Amino acid sequence: MTVTEAPPAPGPVEPVVHKQSVRRKLVPYWLLLPGILWLVVFFALPMVYQASTSVQTGSLEEGFSVTWHFQTYWDALTEYYPQFLRSVLYAGTATILCLLLGYPLAYLIAFRAGRWRNLLLVVVIAPFFTSFLIRTLAWKTILADGGPVVDVLGSVGFLDVTSWLGMTEGNRLLATPLAVVCGLTYNFLPFMILPLYTSLERIDPRLHEAAGDLYAKPSTIFRKVTFPLSMPGVVSGTLLTFIPASGDYVNAELLGSTDTKMVGNVIQSQFLRVLDYPTAAALSFILMAVVLIMVTVYIRRAGTEDLV
Amino acid sequence: MTEKTEGGDVRLSGISKTYGSFTAVHPLELTVPQGSFFALLGASGCGKTTTLRMIAGLEDPTTGTVFLGDKDVTGLPPHKRPVNTVFQSYALFPHLDVYENVAFGLRRRGVTSVKKQVGEMLDLVELGDFANRKPHQLSGGQQQRVAVARALINHPQVLLLDEPLGALDLKLRRQMQLELKRIQTEVGITFVHVTHDQEEAMTMADRVAVMNGGRVEQLGAPADLYENPQTTFVANFLGTSNLIEAEVVENSGGDVVVTAADAKLRLPAERCATQPRTGGKLLVGVRPEKISLAHADDAGTIAEGRNRFTGKIADSSFIGVSTQYVIDSPVCPELEVYVQNIERDSRLVPGAEVVLHWNPEHTFGLDAAQDIDAGVETVEETP
Numbered sequence: 001m002t003v004t005e006a007p008p009a010p011g012p013v014e015p016v017v018h019k020q021s022v023r024r025k026l027v028p029y030w031l032l033l034p035g036i037l038w039l040v041v042f043f044a045l046p047m048v049y050q051a052s053t054s055v056q057t058g059s060l061e062e063g064f065s066v067t068w069h070f071q072t073y074w075d076a077l078t079e080y081y082p083q084f085l086r087s088v089l090y091a092g093t094a095t096i097l098c099l100l101l102g103y104p105l106a107y108l109i110a111f112r113a114g115r116w117r118n119l120l121l122v123v124v125i126a127p128f129f130t131s132f133l134i135r136t137l138a139w140k141t142i143l144a145d146g147g148p149v150v151d152v153l154g155s156v157g158f159l160d161v162t163s164w165l166g167m168t169e170g171n172r173l174l175a176t177p178l179a180v181v182c183g184l185t186y187n188f189l190p191f192m193i194l195p196l197y198t199s200l201e202r203i204d205p206r207l208h209e210a211a212g213d214l215y216a217k218p219s220t221i222f223r224k225v226t227f228p229l230s231m232p233g234v235v236s237g238t239l240l241t242f243i244p245a246s247g248d249y250v251n252a253e254l255l256g257s258t259d260t261k262m263v264g265n266v267i268q269s270q271f272l273r274v275l276d277y278p279t280a281a282a283l284s285f286i287l288m289a290v291v292l293i294m295v296t297v298y299i300r301r302a303g304t305e306d307l308v
Numbered sequence: 309m310t311e312k313t314e315g316g317d318v319r320l321s322g323i324s325k326t327y328g329s330f331t332a333v334h335p336l337e338l339t340v341p342q343g344s345f346f347a348l349l350g351a352s353g354c355g356k357t358t359t360l361r362m363i364a365g366l367e368d369p370t371t372g373t374v375f376l377g378d379k380d381v382t383g384l385p386p387h388k389r390p391v392n393t394v395f396q397s398y399a400l401f402p403h404l405d406v407y408e409n410v411a412f413g414l415r416r417r418g419v420t421s422v423k424k425q426v427g428e429m430l431d432l433v434e435l436g437d438f439a440n441r442k443p444h445q446l447s448g449g450q451q452q453r454v455a456v457a458r459a460l461i462n463h464p465q466v467l468l469l470d471e472p473l474g475a476l477d478l479k480l481r482r483q484m485q486l487e488l489k490r491i492q493t494e495v496g497i498t499f500v501h502v503t504h505d506q507e508e509a510m511t512m513a514d515r516v517a518v519m520n521g522g523r524v525e526q527l528g529a530p531a532d533l534y535e536n537p538q539t540t541f542v543a544n545f546l547g548t549s550n551l552i553e554a555e556v557v558e559n560s561g562g563d564v565v566v567t568a569a570d571a572k573l574r575l576p577a578e579r580c581a582t583q584p585r586t587g588g589k590l591l592v593g594v595r596p597e598k599i600s601l602a603h604a605d606d607a608g609t610i611a612e613g614r615n616r617f618t619g620k621i622a623d624s625s626f627i628g629v630s631t632q633y634v635i636d637s638p639v640c641p642e643l644e645v646y647v648q649n650i651e652r653d654s655r656l657v658p659g660a661e662v663v664l665h666w667n668p669e670h671t672f673g674l675d676a677a678q679d680i681d682a683g684v685e686t687v688e689e690t691p
Binding site for chain 2: 204206207209210211212213214215216217220224225228229
């Protein structure tokens with residue numbers, strides 16, 4: 001906006017200035033309009049449609065009609081709660097793994113990478129240049145029975161441990177919970193690293209110097225300064241990982257078995273194979289509610305509104 | 309609070325810092341006496357901040373040793389040195405409130421009951437009511453005082469201040485200068501203060517080291533530096549100097565006699581920074597406030613024995629307490645003269661012919677081999 005407060009010309013010019021300022025007040029609303037339209041058409045309307053589907057009864061042949069049949073929600077929950085629990089468990093485990101893997105990398109890129117910083121960032125997002133599906137299929141090959149990964153992990157006894165923990169079965173990786181968690185971790189790692197990097201990179205390095213100057217050991221500097229200041233990145237990174245991972249069905253479909261089905265797989269099959277639209281819609285809403293509640297509790301606990 | 313801390317002087321022995329092919333600090337010998345308010349003064353890039361950071365341990369010297377008292381601390385990381393820093397932009401922890409910022413150093417050293425000390429320290433910097441504010445809720449001056457309190461609470465042997473007033477506006481800066489000086493007197497800790505503001509250095513410090521190009525140009529008390537600059541850089545960087553290129557015609561006994569254009573000037577030999585040789589060149593300096601102006605018609609009333617020559621007023625500006633004149637003269641182009649506004653001579657207007665005269669005692673001599681304009685522009689620099 002190059003329009004500045006022009007010195008008011010004497011006399012009758014005043015009303016024109018007034019009209020301009022009214023128009024200027026409307027500008028924000030005009031700027032909001034495309035976004036709002038987009039949200040209405042692609043978010044609000046489908047939500048309403050799905051909500052109405054979830055309380056319909058009927059069949060594909062006779063057609064569905066709204067009967068306010070809320071029983072569908074209860075039925076869906078009682079029938080598919082193992083898949084819900086599994087989704088939360090797998091997505092939670094993948095989120096923690098992403099944090100453990102992503103934080104050191106984001107820290108390195110933000111503080112130690114020097115001129116390699118941009119290259120490393122490109123490498124982090126490089127997997128996005130191939131499709132999600134292809135990458136997950138590649139993992140299928142990597143984790144295949146008799147492949148080098150399984151051989152190595154089997155011979156060092158790693159698979160015995162995970163098998164004992166119930167994460168793998170016998171001497172195989174593919175079609176086990178561990179494979180699904182690995183796939184989720186891999187696919188959502190960049191969503192963890194990028195927000196972590198952004199919040200770490202914003203930390204003034206002089207704060208590290210100041211903490212060191214005030215008798216903090218390097219490990220204390222991390223605990224008392226770096227980590228608390230990176231909390232916004234930790235929160236947004238875990239949300240960006242956990243939310244899509246809990247609704248994901250591709251990893252469980254391609255890397256898992258019938259015993260590793262997540263709620264996303266159920267919704268997908270209800271919608272596309274069983275064609276039981278009300279149950280599918282109800283499951284979607286339950287998932288949304290579960291995620292919303294968990295996220296709200298989490299954000300309250302993390303207390304990010306307190307951070308700058 | 310007023311107890312003297314153990315430790316003694318800060319001694320830098322042959323320390324230097326090079327970054328690749330660039331030398332930020334040339335090998336440097338410097339002693340900061342215990343309990344003094346010491347200023348490192350220079351333009352940006354002169355190596356003053358690097359020197360400070362080497363004392364703090366935030367920068368490793370390329371060569372040389374840092375002593376605190378008799379102890380060699382060169383190899384110690386910052387968190388093991390009994391030294392604290394007030395950073396240029398304060399570097400307050402944004403996620404902690406004022407209280408926790410101030411308590412940070414004590415907590416790191418395992419002090420469990422910090423309440424009393426933090427309270428006393430906040431009172432010292434007059435921020436008692438702000439303990440629960442976050443740094444971003446404070447003004448620049450308040451943040452600055454938190455930074456001072458956060459460092460001082462640890463009773464360091466030396467407090468290092470890196471341009472602590474650079475971000476404040478002029479009025480607040482004046483106020484904080486006095487405040488810092490008061491605190492230093494009260495706690496008796498050695499302060500090493502880095503600044504590019506010569507007035508700030510002269511107001512606050514007992515001793516000033518003027519740095520230029522990674523070297524200490526001159527070290528001394530503020531008045532001494534001002535009255536007896538040893539180099540053109542110091543003469544121009546601290547206040548304003550009129551430097552006149554002259555030729556030595558006589559060097560016998562106590563006085564040196566020089567000529568510049570048609571004027572014959574006299575100065576005490578002991579005020580020459582260099583050994584004047586008859587027939588050689590010398591830069592003759594005199595501060596603008598030492599010169600008196602007389603209208604050409606009154607030339608006869610000037611006392612004998614004063615240095616004098618004629619010129620023409622090129623410009624004058626009235627600034628209340630004094631009037632600043634720019635004088636054109638064959639002896640020296642653009643001489644500056646500050647005259648106190650006691651009895652103003654209405655004839656002294658631009659274009660008037662005048663005689664400049666001053667006591668020869670107030671003249672100093674510098675080596676003519678230097679750049680006569682060294683340090684001139686840098687005075688105006690703001691951070």
